[in-house]
Structure formats: structure tokens, C-alpha cells
Amino acid sequence: MSLAQYALRRILLIIPLLIGITFVSFLIANAIPADPINTNLPPSQLNNEAIVAAFRAEWGLDKPPIEQYFTYLGNLLQGNLGRSIKTRQPVAEDIAKFLPATIELATVATVFGIFIGVGLGIVSAVWRNRPIDFIARAVAVIGVSVPVFVLALLFLSVFHAQLGIAAGPGRLTVTLRDPPTVTGLFTVDSLLAGRPDLFLDAASHLILPGLVLALYIAGLISRVTRSSMLEILSMDYMRTARSKGVRESIVVMKHGLRNAMLPIVTVIGLSYGNLLAGAVLTESIFAWPGIGRYMFRASTSQDFPAIMGVSLLIAFIYVVVNFVVDILYYFLDPRIRLS
Amino acid sequence: MSSTSSTISSIRVSGSRERIAGLGNILRRNPLLLIGLIVVIAWVLGALAAPLLAPFQPLQQNVAERLQPPGSPNHLWGTDELGRDIYSRVLYGGRITIPASLLVIVFGSVIGSVVGAVAGYLGGFYDELLMRLTELFMAFPTIILAMAVSSALGPSIQNAILALVVVWWPSYARMMRGLVIKAKTNDYVEAAQCLGASRFYLLWKTIVPNCLSPMLVMTTLDVGNAVLTFAGLSFLGLGPEPASPEWGRMVAVGIDYFDQWWMWLYPGAAIAFLVIAFNFIGDGLRDILDPRMR
Numbered sequence: 001m002s003l004a005q006y007a008l009r010r011i012l013l014i015i016p017l018l019i020g021i022t023f024v025s026f027l028i029a030n031a032i033p034a035d036p037i038n039t040n041l042p043p044s045q046l047n048n049e050a051i052v053a054a055f056r057a058e059w060g061l062d063k064p065p066i067e068q069y070f071t072y073l074g075n076l077l078q079g080n081l082g083r084s085i086k087t088r089q090p091v092a093e094d095i096a097k098f099l100p101a102t103i104e105l106a107t108v109a110t111v112f113g114i115f116i117g118v119g120l121g122i123v124s125a126v127w128r129n130r131p132i133d134f135i136a137r138a139v140a141v142i143g144v145s146v147p148v149f150v151l152a153l154l155f156l157s158v159f160h161a162q163l164g165i166a167a168g169p170g171r172l173t174v175t176l177r178d179p180p181t182v183t184g185l186f187t188v189d190s191l192l193a194g195r196p197d198l199f200l201d202a203a204s205h206l207i208l209p210g211l212v213l214a215l216y217i218a219g220l221i222s223r224v225t226r227s228s229m230l231e232i233l234s235m236d237y238m239r240t241a242r243s244k245g246v247r248e249s250i251v252v253m254k255h256g257l258r259n260a261m262l263p264i265v266t267v268i269g270l271s272y273g274n275l276l277a278g279a280v281l282t283e284s285i286f287a288w289p290g291i292g293r294y295m296f297r298a299s300t301s302q303d304f305p306a307i308m309g310v311s312l313l314i315a316f317i318y319v320v321v322n323f324v325v326d327i328l329y330y331f332l333d334p335r336i337r338l339s
Numbered sequence: 340m341s342s343t344s345s346t347i348s349s350i351r352v353s354g355s356r357e358r359i360a361g362l363g364n365i366l367r368r369n370p371l372l373l374i375g376l377i378v379v380i381a382w383v384l385g386a387l388a389a390p391l392l393a394p395f396q397p398l399q400q401n402v403a404e405r406l407q408p409p410g411s412p413n414h415l416w417g418t419d420e421l422g423r424d425i426y427s428r429v430l431y432g433g434r435i436t437i438p439a440s441l442l443v444i445v446f447g448s449v450i451g452s453v454v455g456a457v458a459g460y461l462g463g464f465y466d467e468l469l470m471r472l473t474e475l476f477m478a479f480p481t482i483i484l485a486m487a488v489s490s491a492l493g494p495s496i497q498n499a500i501l502a503l504v505v506v507w508w509p510s511y512a513r514m515m516r517g518l519v520i521k522a523k524t525n526d527y528v529e530a531a532q533c534l535g536a537s538r539f540y541l542l543w544k545t546i547v548p549n550c551l552s553p554m555l556v557m558t559t560l561d562v563g564n565a566v567l568t569f570a571g572l573s574f575l576g577l578g579p580e581p582a583s584p585e586w587g588r589m590v591a592v593g594i595d596y597f598d599q600w601w602m603w604l605y606p607g608a609a610i611a612f613l614v615i616a617f618n619f620i621g622d623g624l625r626d627i628l629d630p631r632m633r
Contacts, residue, residue, distance in 0.1 A: 020471075020474075020475045021475070023475070024475045024476065028484070028487065028488070137371075138371075141371075141615055141618050141619065141622070142611075142615060144563075144618065145563060145567075145611055145614040145615040145618050146607075146610075146611040146614075146615075147567055147570055147571065147574075147587070147590075147607060147610050147611065147614075148571075149571065149574050149587075149590060149591075149607070150590060150603070150604075150607030150608070150610065150611060153590070153593075153594065153597070153603050153604075153607065154604070154607075156597075157597065157600055161597070161598070277482075277483075280482060280486075280575070281571055281574065281575070284575070285594070295482075295483050295486070296486060296575065299483055299486040299487040299490050300486065300490040300576075300577075302487075302490070302491060307483065307487055310483060311483060314483065
């Protein structure tokens with residue numbers, strides 16, 4: 001099967017998944033005893049029948065659930081995700097506004113996380129059961145165990161409030177104006193606008209939230225790296241390489257890491273997907289206007305069109321990330337056939 | 340044939356005997372497991388004995404002594420914005436977070452295991468049906484589902500637990516299904532079948548008990564996650580009511596008093612230490628039950 005055929009098949013497989021997601025959302029939306037009028041109308045108007053009826057009619061909530069569902073699917077087929085009850089904007093526009101902040105943060109965090117996690121994992125595997133292995137493993141456990149909201153507060157308190165060496169919450173210092181939107185990624189847009197000062201400010205605001213999220217995924221990555229590397233390091237070809245007189249660093253990095261990459265790539269993909277799905281806790285502490293916060297607002301106000309839109313987006317992100325991981329497998333290990 | 344199987348069973352028996360005898364050795368060789376066990380037991384005892392150990396009631400206010408720093412005469416870990424004793428609140432908090440997380444794990448793993456076992460055992464149409472359903476719940480983002488459920492039902496401890504169970508069971512269903520499918524081809528299953536065992540007996544008495552040790556490892560490794568997610572939901576205001584001494588809630592309230600670091604650091608550290616301890620135990624258990632991972 002060629003790469004193009006494979007890609008096409010994978011893309012077609014997304015469709016039933018997305019339809020399934022809309023179905024579960026609808027099921028849940030109708031199963032839970034929650035009424036959007038309670039969270040979206042002012043309390044003084046809840047007994048005003050005319051207002052309540054108008055609200056239901058406006059959002060189609062007066063129609064039977066089956067009809068609502070098919071209306072939604074029909075709109076979805078035309079690329080219309082509906083309008084958010086809360087922000088009154090089209091959900092697609094809302095997502096376009098909030099997603100870039102999350103992409104920027106998730107990407108920075110994943111890059112940090114890969115360096116820290118793969119590094120710790122290799123050190124751990126090469127010096128197995130030595131003190132440095134125990135330290136690296138303890139760091140990994142701590143990374144996945146400390147709640148991100150606690151780590152975020154700790155970092156803000158120490159590095160921002162006490163030492164003053166890192167930027168605080170938000171994407172930019174409050175006195176600065178956003179760069180003109182091209183990609184929505186402030187680091188990229190500021191460079192496009194020829195504003196290196198804005199770039200530095202935006203980059204410095206990424207460091208603390210990026211590190212907080214990176215430590216968590218570094219914990220996951222280093223565990224997988226360690227066990228994968230341990231398996232590879234015991235292979236015969238490692239001994240062969242050494243006996244040929246290949247330098248130890250090349251043995252470990254080229255013969256070892258290269259062959260240990262498959263599980264590592266998987267966990268990196270999974271972590272990146274998780275971060276893109278909105279790090280709601282980190283985003284809320286760092287006042288980061290991303291998907292996580294949008295999702296939180298949507299789900300606490302029973303804003304069903306927004307909840308559905310974000311759920312579809314997240315499912316889509318996972319599918320794309322998995323797809324990219326599978327393609328990477330193909331390039332990392334030529335023995336793997338696409339099927 | 341009979342001699343082979345008796346050899347196999349004698350190997351099994353001696354293996355398990357050695358394992359028990361080696362427990363002391365294992366604890367000595369795996370200090371992290373020991374530390375984890377000690378810390379978890381300490382937290383559980385601390386929570387159980389909170390009324391005896393805590394100098395104050397968790398909800399008892401004393402505005403005259405509000406925002407006292409740690410080490411002040413009456414308050415070891417300081418006080419919060421209403422003069423409540425942080426140390427007492429953290430001790431009492433264990434009475435919420437620990438049982439809540441365990442309930443999530445118990446309900447999630449039992450529901451998931453039953454679904455997975457039935458799907459794996461029956462196969463065919465039922466398998467397809469149950470596993471497609473499971474996949475749908477898995478494809479649905481965990482946190483958004485939990486947030487939507489608990490905010491729709493109204494924030495409370497029970498609803499937070501319910502919301503987490505809804506998102507927790509699918510991974511257990513997947514795991515159990517895989518294990519059952521593998522186990523049901525074993526000869527001893529066929530033997531029991533020949534002896535006239537019912538399908539119910541075959542599944543629950545013959546197959547499932549042989550799948551429990553990997554499930555146990557997964558469950559233990561998962562307790563830490565449950566604690567983190569429960570505390571996270573409650574941090575977002577989707578758990579117990581604001582005055583509650585639940586740890587995640589206390590951290591959230593503490594954000595408004597950012598400079599009074601003791602308000603958020605102690606409950607936050609409580610979560611962290613408990614989760615670290617559970618993860619040490621989970622890792623250690625995996626090493627014991629799955630020697631290939633050593």
C-alpha cells in the first residue's frame with residue numbers, strides 16, 4: 001500500500017469516529033438533568049416564560065432530541081459547528097481564536113519534555129541501578145506525581161515572585177499589545193511583524209508554563225525511554241558494535257537510541273495530543289487563553305455547541321497525532337509495512 | 340502429558356512460595372516500594388485518626404488569627420483566610436481525597452473488568468458491540484467528559500466520583516478483554532469445559548482469576564492518577580463545596596492568597612506525597628508480579 005493510499009484510508013476512518021463522538025455527546029447532553037437555561041439566562045428571567053421559550057426556540061432546544069441531532073449532523077457536514085451559547089460566536093471562530101495559544105504552549109512543553117525525558121531515560125538505562133539511575137527515576141516519578149497546579153504555583157512563586165527571573169501569567173506583559181494575527185502564534189506573529197522585542201516577551205512567557213507541563217510529560221517519556229533502551233542495550237548487535245571499536249557515545253546514541261525510538265515516539269505523540277487537548281489546569285493558573293480554558297467555560301455553562309465542537313476538535317487532534325506517529329514508525333523502521 | 344502438567348504446577352507452587360519468602364528481600368532491594376507503603380499507611384492512619392491528631396476542627400474559624408504563617412504559636416502550618424488551622428484541615432482532607440480516589444478506582448475497574456471480560460469471552464457480536472461502545476467513551480476526551488458530567492450534575496463529592504467513574508472504566512475494559520482473550524485459549528479452560536463447567540463458572544472462576552495480577556498492577560499504578568484527577572476536578576470547583584478541607588479545593592482557594600504560600604503549599608504537597616507514594620507502590624508491585632520488567 002502506498003503512503004498516499006494509506007493516508008486516504010486513515011482519513012476516511014476518522015468520519016465514523018467523529019460521528020460516534022457527536023452521538024455520545026448528544027446522549028450525555030440528553031441524559032444529564034442539566035438545562036442550559038439555568039446557566040445562560042439571568043436568574044431573574046428564569047420564571048419569565050416568554051424569555052425561556054424564546055431562548056429554547058433560538059437554540060432549537062424546543063425540538064425533539066432526534067431532530068436536534070440530525071440538524072447538528074447536517075450542519076456539521078457543511079463544516080458548520082454551530083454557534084456557542086456563551087460567547088454567541090460561531091464555535092469554529094472561537095476555536096480558531098483559542099487554539100493557537102494552546103498549540104504554542106503544547107509545542108514548547110513537548111520540546112522541553114523530549115529533551116528532559118529522553119535525556120533522563122538514557123542516563124537511567126546506561127547507568128542502570130547506579131545512584132544516578134535512582135535519581136533519574138525519582139525525578140520521573142516526581143514529574144508525574146506532583147499536581148500540575150501545585151507545580152505551577154510553586155514555579156510562579158519561586159521564579160517569578162521571589163527571584164523575579166521569569167515572566168508571570170499571560171501570553172504577553174500586560175502593557176504590550178498583541179502582534180497582528182497571522183498564525184495566532186505570538187512568537188511567530190511577532191517575528192513576522194518585525195518586532196523582536198515582542199518575540200522575546202512572548203517567548204519568556206512560555207517558559208514557566210512550558211516547564212510545568214514539560215516535567216509531567218518528561219516523567220512519562222523517561223520511563224518509556226529507560227525500559228526501551230534497556231531492552232536494546234542487551235541486544236547482540238550492541239556487543240558487536242562495541243567489539244568493532246565504535247565509540248561508546250555512538251553505540252548508545254546511534255545503535256541504541258535509534259532502535260529504541262518506536263515506543264518513545266508513541267509516548268511523545270500521546271503526550272503532545274494530551275497537551276493539545278487543553279491543559280485546563282495549567283492554562284487556568286497561567287491565565288493562558290487556550291482551548292483548555294474555553295472547554296472549561298463551555299462545560300461549566302452547559303454550552304453544548306461549544307462542548308461538541310471542542311470534543312470533535314480533540315478527537316480529531318488525537319487521530320492526526322496517531323496518524324503522524326504511524327507515519328514516523330514507517331520512516332524509523334523500514335521493516336514496518338503500512339496496512 | 341500428565342507428568343508435564345504436574346511439573347508445571349510444581350514449578351508454579353514453588354515459584355509462588357519463593358515469591359512470598361522473598362518479600363522481605365524484595366522490600367530490601369526495592370526501597371522505593373517500602374517508602375511508598377510507609378507513606379500511604381501514614382496518610383491513611385493520619386486521616387483515620389484526624390479527630391485525635393488535629394488540634395482544631397477543620398471548619399473552625401478564628402478571624403483574630405487569620406493568615407498566620409507556619410510556626411506561629413498555635414498553628415504549626417499556619418492558618419487560612421478565615422483563621423482555620425491548615426494542619427488540621429490537611430489531615431481531615433485525607434478523609435475526602437483518599438476514599439474518593441479509591442472509590443473511583445474500585446468502581447471504574449470493576450465495571451470495566453466486567454464489560455471487558457464479557458466482551459472477550461463471548462466474542463463475536465457482543466464483543467463488537469461492547470468494544471465499540473468502550474472506544475467511543477475512550478475517544479471522548481477524559482477531562483472534558485468529567486467536567487461536563489460533574490458540572491451538569493452540580494458540584495459535589497459524589498458527582499465528581501460519578502463523573503470520574505464514567506471516564507475511568509473504558510481502559511480497564513480494554514485491558515481485561517485482551518487478557519481474557521489470551522487466557523481463554525489455555526488448556527485448563529478446555530479441561531474445565533470438558534468437566535461440564537458452566538459458562539458462568541468458566542469465565543469467573545477459571546479465566547478471570549488468571550487475569551487478575553496484571554489488572555492489580557494496572558489498578559495500583561492508577562490510584563495516583565485518580566488522586567490527581569479528583570484533586571484537579573475539585574481544584575476547578577467541580578468537587579466538594581468551597582469550605583471543604585479537600586486538598587485540591589484548598590489549593591484553589593489559596594491562589595487568591597498567593598503570597599501566603601502555606602495556604603496552597605501544604606495541601607498541594609499532601610497530594611504530591613500521596614501520589615508519589617502510590618506510584619512507588621505501583622512500580623514496585625509491577626517489578627514483583629512481572630519480573631520481565633526488572
